[in-house]
Amino acid sequence: MLSYFKNIFVIIIIVFSIWMLFFDSNSLLIHNELNREIETLEDEKDYYRKEIKKDNKIINELKKEEGLEKFAREEYYMKRENEDIYIIEYQDSLKVEDNE
Template sequence: MLKRIPKWLKNRYLLTTAAFVLWVSFFDRNDLFTQGERARDLRTLQKSKTYYTTQIEAAKRELDQMTHDPSALEKFAREKYRMKKDNEDEFTIDDAPSKNAQ
């Protein structure tokens, strides 16, 4: 019966190499599927890193502008925190469409 088995299947180095490749590809803790998921996660994290880097740069520019320009600080306080001077009236316009405007 052993004479029917091809010679290349009797090669123990080939069998060991094939078993190693199968183990690393499918059964190991760092198999191919896990590596694919990690690569996808890495791309997502790199995109979020660029987003947050641009947000940090914009915040630094805004902080620098408010530090050196009092009118920019006043504009920021009026827009973000709706602050006003004592002798002013504040009018807020809502851009959202109302339900009665149909």
């Protein structure tokens, strides 16, 4: 066993391997950290692509006259002339402050 460590080439290979695995700027630890960051960024990319598709769908609906009217009625409570609007709120949708 000691004869292996007496060989200079084996010692150099062991030192080089340890150096490359832990201390080098391209070490295994840094490489794993960068891979995790890439996975995180890929997940964010997928999320934002889904959000873009959803927003494009909403924009296409708002480009139509019916979609724009529906949005104005639901979000801003706009109405036509001679038309009454009744807002119905259910008990579970009301914001209630508890002052106890």
